[in-house]
Amino acid sequence: MDVLSDVLRVVRLSGALFFTAECSSPWAIESPIQDLLTPELMPEADCLVLFHILTEGSCVVECKGLPAVKISAGDVVIFPHAETHTMRSHAGVKPAPIGSVFPVGSSEGLRQVAFGGGGEKSRFICGYLNCDQRFSPLTTALPPMLLVRSREDYAVEAIDRNGVRPAQVAGGSRTWLGTTLKFTISEAKAARPGNAAMLGRLTELMFVEILRQYMHQLPAGRGGWLAGLDDVHVGKALRLIHANPQRNWTVGELAREAATSRSVLAQRFTELVGESPIRYLAGWRIQLAKQLLRDGTNIAEVSGQIGYESEAAFNRAFKRTTGSPPASWRRKVLTAATALMAILPPADNWLANFFAS
Numbered sequence: 001m002d003v004l005s006d007v008l009r010v011v012r013l014s015g016a017l018f019f020t021a022e023c024s025s026p027w028a029i030e031s032p033i034q035d036l037l038t039p040e041l042m043p044e045a046d047c048l049v050l051f052h053i054l055t056e057g058s059c060v061v062e063c064k065g066l067p068a069v070k071i072s073a074g075d076v077v078i079f080p081h082a083e084t085h086t087m088r089s090h091a092g093v094k095p096a097p098i099g100s101v102f103p104v105g106s107s108e109g110l111r112q113v114a115f116g117g118g119g120e121k122s123r124f125i126c127g128y129l130n131c132d133q134r135f136s137p138l139t140t141a142l143p144p145m146l147l148v149r150s151r152e153d154y155a156v157e158a159i160d161r162n163g164v165r166p167a168q169v170a171g172g173s174r175t176w177l178g179t180t181l182k183f184t185i186s187e188a189k190a191a192r193p194g195n196a197a198m199l200g201r202l203t204e205l206m207f208v209e210i211l212r213q214y215m216h217q218l219p220a221g222r223g224g225w226l227a228g229l230d231d232v233h234v235g236k237a238l239r240l241i242h243a244n245p246q247r248n249w250t251v252g253e254l255a256r257e258a259a260t261s262r263s264v265l266a267q268r269f270t271e272l273v274g275e276s277p278i279r280y281l282a283g284w285r286i287q288l289a290k291q292l293l294r295d296g297t298n299i300a301e302v303s304g305q306i307g308y309e310s311e312a313a314f315n316r317a318f319k320r321t322t323g324s325p326p327a328s329w330r331r332k333v334l335t336a337a338t339a340l341m342a343i344l345p346p347a348d349n350w351l352a353n354f355f356a357s
Contacts, residue, residue: 003229004215006242007138008208010291011047011131018127018199019111020188023059027116028088028095047131047139048082049207055185057122062086063145065161074150076181078210080142082128089122110188110195125188125199129207135287137273137280141224146210154178156213177209228272233260237269241281245288246307251277286321289314293330302326 023029031050052061053076061077062068063085071077079085086095101115113126145159154177184202187195215226228234236258241249254277255265269277285306292302303314319325324332 003235003238003242004211007135010287011135011138012291013129013131013204013207014200018125018188018196019113021113021115021124021126022121023057023087023089023113023124024116024121025089025119026093027122028086028093029098029101029115030086030095031084031098047135049129049131050079050082050085051127051129051203051207052077052087053125053181053184053188055123055125055188057120059087059089059122060091061145062088066145066159067163069145069147069159071147072151074181076148076206076210078146078148078207079144080139080146081144083144085145089116089120110199125185127199127203129203136283137225137228137275140274141226142211142214146214148177148181148210150178150181154181156210156217158214158217177206177213180206180209223272223274225273228269231268231272233258233265234269234272237265237277238273238280241277241284245281245285246305248307249277249281282317283321286318289318289326290322290329293326294333299326 021029054071054073056073058070058072060068060070063079063083069077088095096115101113143158143160147157147159149155149157154175180202184199184206187198187202211226215229218224218227218230228238233255237254240254240257251266252262255262258265260268266276269280273280275283285308288306289302292305293299297305299314300311303311306314308314308317315325318329322329
């Protein structure tokens with residue numbers, strides 16, 4: 001069982017709301033993009049990952065509590081938690097909120113931003129990836145900022161409150177990431193049908209590859225769900241849970257199959273993942289239930305498929321986690337998707353279809 005693929009399949013990562021930006025020095029823009037996203041536009045996006053791909057020029061990226069970093073053409077900066085940040089040509093320029101420069105755009109082609117004082121230009125592809133489910137172990141395992149350096153063979157750097165941690169990754173995967181980025185930049189410059197949808201898929205691939213690189217560069221002793229996947233015993237337990245989520249696992253059973261003791265697994269799992277194996281199992285079952293409910297599966301069938309002995313027990317567990325019983329939750333999701341289809345222009349309806357599917 002490939003646990004990372006299983007999680008990405010269920011949370012349904014999707015790239016969306018792309019625009020290009022041409023900023024001329026002096027300039028400074030304060031993000032995040034999600035300030036512009038009303039509940040009506042993205043009603044079911046539980047998790048946003050902001051990104052900027054710099055295609056020309058350079059700029060300084062600042063995020064509160066993190067060291068400022070300078071990026072160059074070909075670099076990518078990602079904010080896995082959609083943190084507020086500022087991008088500027090140089091120090092001393094007062095930032096404008098992105099809401100004041102973000103374009104309304106038309107239904108044809110990418111939206112475009114032009115901003116600044118008319119000097120040296122920097123050009124970007126900007127947007128976000130969204131998940132319709134927040135899978136906390138994955139999102140909390142990521143640092144506030146990830147940076148891909150093109151001049152360093154597309155190495156990934158993790159930036160957190162402790163500074164910059166450079167990547168130590170074999171060159172082959174970097175080459176694959178570099179190729180994906182080049183295709184993304186080329187697609188952004190083209191004015192062809194399906195432009196936004198193609199960019200969405202390319203940036204999904206980009207983000208997954210960055211996740212894989214980040215996972216493999218984690219230093220010894222680093223915690224988090226991604227580190228848990230690489231742990232001999234915790235990784236085995238996670239694969240067992242994802243392969244058979246309907247089974248009524250006990251910590252003892254997981255430990256036996258993972259070839260360790262019950263106490264060691266319980267302690268190590270909690271240290272890395274942030275919760276006990278049984279609590280993780282319960283949370284993952286609800287994630288699966290949301291996927292099945294969206295797909296139209298009967299509620300009684302959902303409860304059986306994810307391991308609940310009765311529909312009533314499933315209803316209680318689902319409401320305890322989401323705040324709504326399954327039937328109400330599904331109606332809300334379908335209503336929101338219908339409303340989104342009505343307000344988006346035709347070229348953007350692929351995004352609404354994503355929520356409805």
